[in-house]
Amino acid sequence: MPSCLNPPCRKETKSICGGCKCVYFCGRECQVSIWKHHKHLCKGLGKQDDKECLIVDGMGPLGRDDIGTVPITNALKARGMESTVAHIDKGMYIPEQxxxxxxxxxxxxxxxxxxxxxxxxxxxxxxxDGFRQALVSWVQETGGTLIVQGERIAHAAGNWPEWFGLSWKSSDYSRTIHDRNPEHWSIPWFASDREAPNQAKSCMINQVEKHDILFGTTKDSKTFSPVPGFGGRDVGPGHTTFAVSKCGKGVVSFSGDVNAEKETIATIAIISQASSSSRVE
Incomplete structure (x- = not known):
């Protein structure tokens, strides 16, 4: 049995949360003391065990209620996928949970x-370490699909793609048009989908292997911006806004979008549905 979720305690556990059925406590006293840190995740998860998708909302610069949360939830629902949203706040022992x-x-x-x-x-x-090990195992061994969306690919304190042996790095913030890579291994997921976008307008990352670039820049790519002087600059090839990689039995993906562009939302929904219903080879 895991140890008690309450960090000062860490005693042998005797009970599991009756709500989410995920976290453990040594007894009633610790459960009450830690409830304020657990309730948002617990209420988001609920008692249903059949949800296919977990959306973690709250790590962005504006905190909870990310601009992409509702559009992504709706896009998944339109494809018959039920999701649960975990709203997180500071001091909630997030990685453990x-x-x-x-x-x-x-x-x-x-x-x-x-x-x-x-x-x-x-x-x-x-x-x-516990979160890293659980996430990597869930992707590589269980066959889960991890999709990270944000302005930057890594926090100053760490670079999560390295956990999966990936060298992805943040690039220039300038937004540009990225074309869909016709040679990407996931193209069959998009081929017959009427909502599949051919381009994506978003921020850039680099050091992505060619076979993992789903939406990338070409030699003719230029920056896009409504601000005078920032648009129309040459970008060149080699950058990407949507990277998708096979990792063991699962999939790891990053989207460099902070504005919940419709192309981004559609792509996330397509990847989620296709990867959850088929085994990655």
Missing amino acids: LALILQHKTALRVCIILGWGSGDDDFGCNDH
Whole structure:
């Protein structure tokens, strides 16, 4: 049995939360003392164990209620996917709880983390070994799909793509048009989908292997901006806004969008649905 969620305690556990059925407590006293840190995640998860997708909302610069939360939830629902939203706040022992959720919610096939790396607070996730091990295992061994959306790919305290052997790095903030890579391995997921976008307008990352670039720049790409002087600059090839990589039995993806562009939302929904219903080879 895991140890008590209450950090000062860590005694042998005797009971499990009756709400989420993910976290453990040594007794009533610790459960009451830690409830204020657990209730948002607990209420978001509910008692249903059949939700396919977990959306973690709160890591971005504006905190909870990320601009992409509702559009993504609606897009998934339109495709028949039920999701649950975990709203997080400071001081909630986030990495410990997320690790337990990934371990105990066996129906979860997709985890979408909004704002990881974009805000000033990573909630301790970057340097928490338990969370790292649970997330990597969930993707590589269980076959889960991790999608991270945000302004930057990594927080100053750490670079999560390295956990999966990926060298992805943040690039220039300038926005530009990225074309869909016709040679990407996931193209069959998009081929017959009427909502599949051919381009995406978003921020850039680099050091992405060519076969993992879903939306990337070309030699003719230029920056896009309504601000005079910032648009029309040459970008050149080699940058991407949507990277998608096979990792073990699962999938890891990053989207450099902070404005919940319709193309981004559609792509997230397509990847979520396709990867959750098919085994990645």
